[in-house]
Amino acid sequence: MPKVSDAHRRARREEILAAALRAFTAKGYQRTSMADVLAESGLSTGAIYAHFAGGKRELFVAVARTTLLRRNEELVAASSGVEPPSPGEILRIVLGGVLRDGIEPRILLQLWSEATIEPEILEMVHEAIGVVRTSFRAALERWFVQHPEYAPDGPEAAAERILPVLLGLGQGFMVQHSLFDGFDAEAYLDAATAVLPS
Amino acid sequence: MPKVSDAHRRARREEILAAALRAFTAKGYQRTSMADVLAESGLSTGAIYAHFAGGKRELFVAVARTTLLRRNEELVAASSGVEPPSPGEILRIVLGGVLRDGIEPRILLQLWSEATIEPEILEMVHEAIGVVRTSFRAALERWFVQHPEYAPDGPEAAAERILPVLLGLGQGFMVQHSLFDGFDAEAYLDAATAVLPS
DNA sequence: GTCTATATCTGGATAGAC
């Protein structure tokens, strides 16, 4: 296989996905037309369908999947230190990236909404959330091992129990960050950290 | 004004809104066509546009607004007792109704997603969430007044601080209830109650 | 007020030239 062609292909795909992300974020999945993605990318119909035969849906799935898993990468990268982060710190690490570029939460709300309707998209969410859950669980367990006073029935059970709450706090953060005018991210994280064990 | 005509009008509007709710819940706002609402209601184009000139958007705003505020009504109704509910109990009260008919969270996810894109819908969300927030704040304050050990700087400040966390836990509940297979609502509420002051 | 019929528009996806 020709090396150049392959690299080119990857680059084009990334280029198209970046354009799709911008378009979806601006107008939402459903309202975004292929024409919008075309305009954003500077390419033409044929060019895009050559790379993504699945059309709009495939573009969205690819973009949303990457976005979901990026949250996970930050957790994995940050929690490999010697001192395991506390639940509150885990939340802060994961949501820290969201604050840097404020576009992510919006596409996640789009994603959740779509997943409610489209089985194919729901399936992708399940798969990606499984990865995220595994990372969270592992990070929590490591902390509970060092703080057995909060885990009377063992670190695994404690981690499993608090996991949905931690995810829920993250999801609530996304919603409020996207919808509430003047949302105070720091205050939210402080209050969340205050209720979580530490 | 003719009494009968007015009652009839109201009844028709309710009928149409109920049909719209079913349609939006099944297919999502964007994918729902007027034809879907027509089929669901058994009426015809002219009949619906006579009552809702604003078309699909007006129907969605009306339906979503009602859904949002219904959460609030349950809190108001339940928290008027002598003993103010704790934060965990407040969450349980508000989310209790969601469990009875599992359709609400789905339309709320749709709503949040739409609010991200459409200013008119965002405005409605702001207004409705303002009402909800006021109820939550009042209920929390009443509890903190009776439990000053959790409110070193006064019940108002404590209520204001924990309010976003409580909302976030509720929003996270909606997301997980809609998307996660085998979501354990009781376990979620138990874990949330465990971290909240009581 | 309500129905049927339809005008008008938009969007996704394909065909075929280069």
Add this chain to the structure above:
DNA sequence: GTCTATCCAGATATAGAC
């Protein structure tokens, strides 16, 4: 691989009869 031109399906909203 990419571009241009286009087909066709589906959707909103209106017009006019009853």
